[in-house]
Amino acid sequence: MKQNLSLLLVLATAFTAGAQIKKTTKPTQAYTVGNKKVSVYVTAQNSDLRIRKTETLNFVTNKQPFETEPCVFIDPTIKYQTMVGIGGALTDASAETFAKLSKKNQDELMEKYYNPTSGIGYTLARTNIASCDFSSGSYTYVQDNDKELKTFSVAHDEQFKIPLIKQAIKAAGGKLTLFVSPWSPPAWMKDNNSLLGGGHLLPAYRQSWANHYVKFIKTYESMGMPIWGLSVQNEPMAKQKWESCVYTAEEERDFIKNFLGPTLQKSGLASKKLIAWDHNRDQIFQRASTILNDKDAAKYVWGIGFHWYETWTGSNMQFGNVKQTHEAYPDKALIFTEGCKEKYDVTKLDDWTLGERYGYSMINDFNSGTAAWTDWNILLDENGGPNHVGNFCFAPVHADTKSDKLIYTNAFYYMGHFSKFIRPGAKRIGSASSRDKLQTTAFINPDGKVAVVVMNQSDEKLKYSLWIKGEAATTTSLPHSITTLVIE
Structure with missing residues (x-):
């Protein structure tokens, strides 16, 4: 009798636990196309199309496309990372x-970058802590040998950089996700006694340097x-002719663990979201594994940042x-x-590959799990600067400061x-494309609208269908174009 009673209790407990699991587990929410329509926005080479709405599509039943039908397949019930934001750097330059x-033109640039309706709606920004190559000259915020940082001042930034950041925040509606990055500690904190040429942070100044981030923020x-x-x-692995400082993976790990994180x-x-690495894709895994395999360092790290320079081939x-x-x-x-x-050339401002590099990188970075994407300088002058070491580069927008003209590249x-x-x-x-000439990624926004980006780097005009759960909407991708299809 006791055995039977015990068995009943076990079964009852298991049933209750199962009921609780069933009750708290949310099933994958279904997505139905219904009467939804697709707005198509296109930018294409050899045309005047620049994020222009070209058509509105309707879905029709297409349960199973044949392999001869090029398709971009979307499944909104399968979800991955959450988008933090997309934007560019607000540098001295x-x-x-x-x-x-x-x-x-100042008002126009702010509207074009930060207004989500009449512009492209940037929501993310980066700025430099003290000078970088895209500054007119080298500068720091503290006087020499001021270990206590009593002379700390950002007066330098008040002339140009701070006014720009404030205007960008205002243009973005009062909120802009801003992160900050140092290019070098003050020269006297480093073993080469220079802001330039790499060098290492001296052990004696690790705490002072950690305090410097706090002062700045x-x-x-x-x-x-x-x-x-x-x-x-x-x-951290670049010995540059401009402001730079070298950290091995172990040095960065230990600085985070013992100084910056606790401070x-x-x-x-x-x-504050602490970002490690902040260098190229080539060594991202080695750096991440060294830092994140150490739980005492990893607990302070929000994420891993990366660039594209060494891998851009x-x-x-x-x-x-x-x-x-x-x-x-x-x-x-x-x-x-x-x-x-890199390597600015005024004759290449209309080079279509500028934008295609961005599109190719963004699609593949997002499909690899990236949650935020930051361009470098939002604006540079007619020389690709200013830059105090001649490292002139391209930006999505250039200003001819002599004629007060804004030049928008396809990037x-x-x-x-x-x-x-x-x-x-x-x-x-x-999201998946059935043709390698059509690169794609897709997101579902908080308001329920689905945005599907399709890029065509080929010379061909390609007809394809956007396919979701047995429904398809057909359109055509122009040669060397990028399209955003918004399902609403």
Whole structure:
């Protein structure tokens, strides 16, 4: 009798537990096309199409497409990472160039970048802590040998950079996700006694340097510029002729674990998103595994940042390294922190491959698990600067400061096909193309609208169908084009 009673109790307990599991587990929410329509926005070479709405599509039944029918397949019930934001860097160079524009062009640039309706709706920004190559000269915020940081001042930034950041925040509707990055500690904190040429942070100044991040963040915030996050060091494995500082993976890990992480916590800045690496895709996995396999360092790290420079050779941009890092550390975010076309050439401003590089990178980075994407300078002058070491580069927008003219490259529009239609909080969803000439990624926004980006780098005009759950809407991809299809 006792055995039977015990068995009944076990069964009852199991049934109750099962009922609780069933009750709290949410099934995958179904997605139905119904009467939804598709708005098609296109940017294409050899045309005047620039994020222009070209047509509205209707879905028709197509239960199973034949293999001869090119398709972009979408499944909104399969969800991946959440979008943080898309944007660009507000550097000294951008700010100094911006200050030379007329008020009319300043207002236009802010609207074009940050207004989600009449512009491309940037929501993310990065700025430099002290000087970088895209500054007119080298500078720091503290006087020599001031270990206590008593002379700390951002007065330098008040002339150009801070006014630009504040205007960008205002143009974005009062909220802009801003993260900050140092290129070098002050020269006297380093073993080469120089801001330039790499060098290492001296052990004696690790705590002072950790305190410096806190000083910077709190000072900027007291001036009305909220800081969302920070990276440990821009390009920590690059010995550059401009501001730079080298950290091995172990050095960065130990600096985070023993100094920067605890200092942020003790200073009330534990909520700031700490980004490690902030360099190229080639070594992203090695850096991530060294830091994140140490639980005492990993607990302070929000995510891993990366650039594209060393891997920008043809179509081999080592997206597999990004994907492997995401799969190995799914609880940590990935953020593209910097990228641009180097070696500025004024005759190449209309080169269509500028935008295609952005589109190709963004699609593959997002499909590899990246949650945020940041371009480099939002604006540069007619020389690809200013830059105090001659490292002139391209930006999505250039200003001819002599004639007060804004020049929008196609990179601006290619980025806009993502930033305008894929908003913070959007979830990446299942997407796949049946043709390698059509690259694609897709997101479902918090308001329920699905944004599907399709890029065609070929010389061919390709007819294809957007297929969802047995329903298809057919359109045509123009040669060398990027399209965003919005299902609403």
